[in-house]
Amino acid sequence: MPKPFQFTANDVQVQKRDTVFQGFFRMDKLWLSHPRFDGRAMPLFTRELFIRGDATCVLPYDPVRDEVVLLEQFRLGALGRDQSPWLLELVAGMNEDCETPEQVAQREGQEEAGLSFQRLDKICDYLVSPGGSTEMIHLYAGQASTESAGGIFGVEHEHEDIRAHVVPADEAIAMIQDGRINNAAAIIAIQWLQLNRDRLRREWRA
Incomplete structure (x- = not known):
């Protein structure tokens, strides 16, 4: 049997491409x-x-207190399902031009949770x-202190309304198991x- 990835992007022939919608996002x-x-x-x-730029997501973790910070905010894509459209998620933001993912992580940590990360460990990149x-x-994953974490954050002119919750790591794991957390990045x-x-x-802690 042939091995995976016998084809590349050069094997795709795009004969025509039109922009059919341009708003907050592009199609x-x-x-x-x-x-x-x-x-x-x-x-x-x-x-x-759907043309959407790359984004960076961070799980803030305090290794001393063994706690994470999760953000609760409204998500339109969850509306109409048999659940609350307010989800528990990670610190996250869109990557701007000339920004590295690490710079995005630090910026969003401040804006969305009032946190600075002492270090950032790469988990993965995924589509x-x-x-x-x-x-x-x-x-x-970002190293942060949760000692005084929590509260209400967000950039008002971007219509962000975010509540940061400090959660024991065991409880965050349980939230995945029982379905309270059901978004890919957080899982x-x-x-x-x-x-x-x-x-x-x-x-x-060293």
Whole structure:
């Protein structure tokens, strides 16, 4: 059997691309084709693509108190489901031009939770929904003190209304298990913490 990744971006033929919506985000329509695994060419087809910039997400963790900080805020995409549209999430923000993910992490830590990170450990980069969106998440764990953390934050002119909660690490893990936390970045980061918690408590306290 052939190994994975026999094709590259150069194998995709985009015959036409139009912007069909431009607002807070952008939507493009593409006419494209690409080779199939059986050797034939895929007939020309169309797809809509949600153009969204990359973002950085951080799980703030205090290795001394063994606590994390989670942010509660309204999310339109959760409206209409059998749950509250106020979600518990990570510190997060869109990457601006000429900003590194680490710079975004520090900026958003201050704006959304009043936190500064003593260090940032890379967890992973992942595509949010590659079937129809360009967005890539740069995911980190950040060392922070939770001693005086918590409160209400957010940039008002950006319509942010954020409550920062200090949560024991065990409770955050339980929230994934019972479904109270059901967004991808928080699930990945907290499960990573579960695997790396002992190491962080040794290394980050040194």
